[in-house]
Amino acid sequence: xxxxxxxxxxxxxxxxxxxxxxxxxxxxxxxxxxxxxxxxxxxxxxxxxxxxxxxxxxxxxxxxxxxxxxxxxxxxxxxxxxxxxxxxxxxxxxxxxxxxxxxxxxxxxxxxxxxxxxxxxxxxxxxxxxxxxxxxxxxxxxxxxxxxxxxxxxxxxxxxxxxxxxxxxxxxxxxxxxxxxxxxxxxxxxxxxxxxxxxxxxxxxxxxxxxxxxxxxxxxxxxxxxxxxxxxxxxxxxxxxxxxxxxxxxxxxxxxxxxxxxxxxxxxxxxxxxxxxxxxxxxxxxxxxxxxxxxxxxxxxxxxxxxxxxxxxxxxxxxxxxxxxxxxxxxxxxxxxxxxxxxxxxxxxxxxxxxxxxxxxxxxxxxxxxxxxxxxxxxxxxxxxxxxxxxxxxxxxxxxxxxxxxxxxxxxxxxxxxxxxxxxxxxxxxxxxxxxxxxxxxxxxxxxxxxxxxxxxxxxxxxxxxxxxxxxxxxxxxxxxxxxxxxxxxxxxxxxxxxxxxxxxxxxxxxxxxxxxxxxxxxxxxxxxxxxxxxxxxxxxxxxxxxxxxxxxxxxxxxxxx
Amino acid sequence: xxxxxxxxxxxxxxxxxxxxxxxxxxxxxxxxxxxxxxxxxxxxxxxxxxxxxxxxxxxxxxxxxxxxxxxxxxxxxxxxxxxxxxxxxxxxxxxxxxxxxxxxxxxxxxxxxxxxxxxxxxxxxxxxxxxxxxxxxxxxxxxxxxxxxxxxxxxxxxxxxxxxxxxxxxxxxxxxxxxxxxxxxxxxxxxxxxxxxxxxxxxxxxxxxxxxxxxxxxxxxxxxxxxxxxxxxxxxxxxxxxxxxxxxxxxxxxxxxxxxxxxxxxxxxxxxxxxxxxxxxxxxxxxxxxxxxxxxxxxxxxxxxxxxxxxxxxxxxxxxxxxxxxxxxxxxxxxxxxxxxxxxxxxxxxxxxxxxxxxxxxxxxxxx
Numbered sequence: 048x049x050x051x052x053x054x055x056x057x058x059x060x061x062x063x064x065x066x067x068x069x070x071x072x073x074x075x076x077x078x079x080x081x082x083x084x085x086x087x088x089x090x091x092x093x094x095x096x097x098x099x100x101x102x103x104x105x106x107x108x109x110x111x112x113x114x115x116x117x118x119x120x121x122x123x124x125x126x127x128x129x130x131x132x133x134x135x136x137x138x139x140x141x142x143x144x145x146x147x148x149x150x151x152x153x154x155x156x157x158x159x160x161x162x163x164x165x166x167x168x169x170x171x172x173x174x175x176x177x178x179x180x181x182x183x184x185x186x187x188x189x190x191x192x193x194x195x196x197x198x199x200x201x202x203x204x205x206x207x208x209x210x211x212x213x214x215x216x217x218x219x220x221x222x223x224x225x226x227x228x229x230x231x232x233x234x235x236x237x238x239x240x241x242x243x244x245x246x247x248x249x250x251x252x253x254x255x256x257x258x259x260x261x262x263x264x265x266x267x268x269x270x271x272x273x274x275x276x277x278x279x280x281x282x283x284x285x286x287x288x289x290x291x292x293x294x295x296x297x298x299x300x301x302x303x304x305x306x307x308x309x310x311x312x313x314x315x316x317x318x319x320x321x322x323x324x325x326x327x328x329x330x331x332x333x334x335x336x337x338x339x340x341x342x343x344x345x346x347x348x349x350x351x352x353x354x355x356x357x358x359x360x361x362x363x364x365x366x367x368x369x370x371x372x373x374x375x376x377x378x379x380x381x382x383x384x385x386x387x388x389x390x391x392x393x394x395x396x397x398x399x400x401x402x403x404x405x406x407x408x409x410x411x412x413x414x415x416x417x418x419x420x421x422x423x424x425x426x427x428x429x430x431x432x433x434x435x436x437x438x439x440x441x442x443x444x445x446x447x448x449x450x451x452x453x454x455x456x457x458x459x460x461x462x463x464x465x466x467x468x469x470x471x472x473x474x475x476x477x478x479x480x481x482x483x484x485x486x487x488x489x490x491x492x493x494x495x496x497x498x499x500x501x502x503x504x505x506x507x508x509x510x511x512x513x514x515x516x517x518x519x520x521x522x523x524x525x526x527x528x529x530x531x532x533x534x535x536x537x538x539x540x541x542x543x544x545x546x547x548x549x550x551x552x553x554x555x556x557x558x559x560x561x562x563x564x565x566x567x568x569x570x571x572x573x574x575x576x577x578x579x580x581x582x583x584x585x586x587x588x589x590x591x592x593x594x595x596x597x598x599x600x601x602x603x604x605x606x607x608x609x
Numbered sequence: 610x611x612x613x614x615x616x617x618x619x620x621x622x623x624x625x626x627x628x629x630x631x632x633x634x635x636x637x638x639x640x641x642x643x644x645x646x647x648x649x650x651x652x653x654x655x656x657x658x659x660x661x662x663x664x665x666x667x668x669x670x671x672x673x674x675x676x677x678x679x680x681x682x683x684x685x686x687x688x689x690x691x692x693x694x695x696x697x698x699x700x701x702x703x704x705x706x707x708x709x710x711x712x713x714x715x716x717x718x719x720x721x722x723x724x725x726x727x728x729x730x731x732x733x734x735x736x737x738x739x740x741x742x743x744x745x746x747x748x749x750x751x752x753x754x755x756x757x758x759x760x761x762x763x764x765x766x767x768x769x770x771x772x773x774x775x776x777x778x779x780x781x782x783x784x785x786x787x788x789x790x791x792x793x794x795x796x797x798x799x800x801x802x803x804x805x806x807x808x809x810x811x812x813x814x815x816x817x818x819x820x821x822x823x824x825x826x827x828x829x830x831x832x833x834x835x836x837x838x839x840x841x842x843x844x845x846x847x848x849x850x851x852x853x854x855x856x857x858x859x860x861x862x863x864x865x866x867x868x869x870x871x872x873x874x875x876x877x878x879x880x881x882x883x884x885x886x887x888x889x890x891x892x893x894x895x896x897x898x899x900x901x902x903x904x905x906x907x908x909x910x911x912x913x914x915x916x917x918x919x920x921x922x923x924x925x926x927x928x929x930x931x932x933x934x935x936x937x938x939x940x941x942x943x944x945x946x947x948x949x950x951x952x953x954x955x956x957x958x959x960x961x962x963x964x965x966x967x968x969x970x971x972x973x974x975x976x977x
Binding site: 146165166257323327370388 | 910926
């Protein structure tokens with residue numbers, strides 16, 4: 048921290064006089080003569096990347112995706128996406144002579160007769176889980192720090208698209224081995240698709256090539272899973288990276304960090320090496336999971352038949368919230384004019400996903416509408432400093448969480464000896480109550496944390512040194528917070544508010560045009576609630592030591608009783 | 610990617626401006642070469658770059674080197690494991706998986722740690738600053754683009770020549786439909802196929818269709834299925850491996866004591882306390898495979914829709930909105946259980962065109 052440049056210069060280092068080896072210089076000169084790579088590299092080799100642990104979350108998803116491509120390609124060399132009926136004659140004894148689809152037989156072949164096949168299959172599955180999980184926590188980090196704000200709304204939208212596609216990619220991949228468990232997921236997919244009004248039966252007949260399950264779905268899902276969706280994912284991820292690169296990464300507040308600079312390490316060589324190491328770590332973790340943590344032992348489930356199912360069938364974790372929604376829903380079904388609207392399927396299948404994905408996609412724009420804030424933001428918010436946003440986010444997490452837990456209510460019921468029906472009934476209440484409670488609790492925690500910050504800055508921190516005054520009174524010496532901590536806290540700015548919104552209610556005059564009419568009034572009201580400074584930070588009693596009563600009796604009442 | 614154009618580097622001033630058409634000055638200023646005068650570029654370290662002290666760096670080098678050697682050995686170990694440990698049965702596969710995966714994990718873990726040590730202990734500590742600039746282009750660029758765009762519109766005649774414009778749009782409109790049209794052969798139209806099962810059809814021999822046990826395909830003699838509380842998963846004769854048919858015709862066969870059967874069940878469609886319900890859940894189609902003898906509850910393990918087997922399989926809990934349809938059954942002359950007709954209503958999950966089939970049956974005086 049101490050060697051920061053004062054004028055912002057410092058991206059070029061000229062401390063050495065070593066010329067690069069001839070081989071490298073030759074190739075790079077060759078390239079530069081032909082494509083002008085030098086201009087690009089000149090601007091970008093020393094591109095600065097800010098450092099914070101939470102910036103690594105998205106990288107987990109990125110590296111998992113690369114591992115998915117590698118392991119997935121390996122799997123396609125042996126996997127046969129065919130529903131043709133074969134009699135199993137492989138090396139797994141318990142299934143010998145059993146009729147099954149070629150897809151399942153080839154998945155067993157990969158598991159038992161290809162060296163490293165089981166490892167690659169398990170790594171592929173674990174990487175898929177880590178891919179989605181990485182995206183989710185990354186999205187939460189971006190949300191809670193407000194990193195989606197202008198100019199990054201487009202990248203945020205790409206991210207929402209990526210998350211949605213990843214769920215679809217997971218669903219299609221999950222169905223491919225064609226074991227009993229994957230078939231259960233497929234059946235539910237069909238049951239949901241056929242419930243859609245007007246188009247449901249047509250959609251399923253076109254998807255499955257006729258009645259369920261038909262003989263086409265595995266090969267169709269295979270094409271979607273290995274070509275179409277990954278192709279789109281790859282394109283969107285590339286766009287995501289390019290935008291991140293062009294717009295430069297956001298940074299956490301701190302000393303010397305402003306909205307007009309980036310502080311951190313250069314891409315070459317430090318960030319490059321760090322990112323490479325992080326890829327290797329992700330690879331190692333996924334390889335470790337694939338080795339030591341069994342996942343989806345398809346040979347235990349047997350081939351798929353629509354007539355059978357095993358108890359405790361569970362989807363992968365990222366589908367759990369949809370599964371929970373289906374379990375939670377009361378049995379509503381409307382019949383009118385000879386048509387059926389199966390609300391008990393349509394609502395859970397579409398509404399939670401719709402709320403979450405649409406909510407995510409619209410949030411940056413709704414926030415802009417409410418705050419009237421059209422400026423660029425490059426310094427992350429600390430979540431406490433925008434309490435309503437944080438409360439909304441936590442509230443959404445609890446909504447998702449209830450659905451997710453309910454997706455495993457049979458396991459909960461069995462493990463904790465609670466009646467199955469009770470778990471459902473509790474879930475039906477909690478889905479409404481818990482988000483509200485979470486909102487209120489999060490909001491007050493945020494305000495509390497803001498108070499704490501204000502106190503640290505205003506009064507300093509307890510130094511642990513007790514001083515006796517000539518009068519006999521004891522005081523504890525408070526010292527100003529450490530510089531880096533103080534800088535981190537002092538970056539706080541009020542949440543923007545529509546200009547004029549704070550006075551609009553009191554003033555008798557005509558409110559601004561944007562705040563007239565019912566919608567305008569709502570907007571002004573929301574802006575007042577959402578924006579503004581809840582707890583202001585004042586840099587307290589000047590500089591130097593600050594003295595506070597240690598045992599009471601002092602003149603600074605505010606420190607008593609703490 | 611022009612965001613750094615104002616970056617305060619001074620390379621521009623050092624490198625002579627190159628005129629188009631002149632030979633490349635690459636000889637004298639290689640891309641990664643030394644400065645144009647060949648001298649070391651600037652003395653001493655830059656602010657924001659704090660080099661490690663030599664002791665730390667040397668320690669880091671040694672640790673990183675150790676890690677890289679471990680990776681080398683683990684990679685050799687991986688190849689060795691591939692050759693040594695064969696697969697073929699579950700135990701061998703487990704050993705091979707452990708050996709391959711263990712060495713792979715170790716190789717990548719050690720490499721990762723090595724690189725991190727390299728970055729943290731050998732490379733300098735950086736605290737560099739770079740300026741940001743607003744994403745938007747400057748006014749001049751914007752107005753240039755706007756003017757050029759307008760000029761292009763003018764030059765192309767797209768606005769002025771309306772016949773051209775309109776016919777072009779006309780031409781484009783149906784093109785968007787072609788991919789959709791092409792997809793039509795993905796599947797047949799639903800028709801009424803969802804409303805019928807093979808239970809309503811005679812066998813190839815023209816006889817009533819027997820109920821056979823799922824898996825073995827054995828027909829069921831009513832007299833043999835005589836333990837109250839018993840349950841069987843049943844499929845139609847001749848269709849025991851037809852997955853499309855199983856997806857809607859599979860039955861759950863239950864034997865109850867006569868006094869246990871309630872009014873919701875159509876007694877005429879039972880035989881001696883044996884009742885056949887569709888096993889396909891009316892919620893989203895999972896097989897409702899769990900049966901609780903004491904309560905006569907049929908439970909679907911997917912979403913826990915619960916049906917009362919003694920009372921027409923009416924829904925007692927969960928998201929399913931309709932009872933499991935009951936199949937009319939009887940026995941043939943040899944005493945085997947047979948279907949006496951199709952389900953009165955479409956089995957399986959609800960769909961748009963289904964309508965209130967139960968009410969229609971009731972309106973005709975039947976029992977659904």
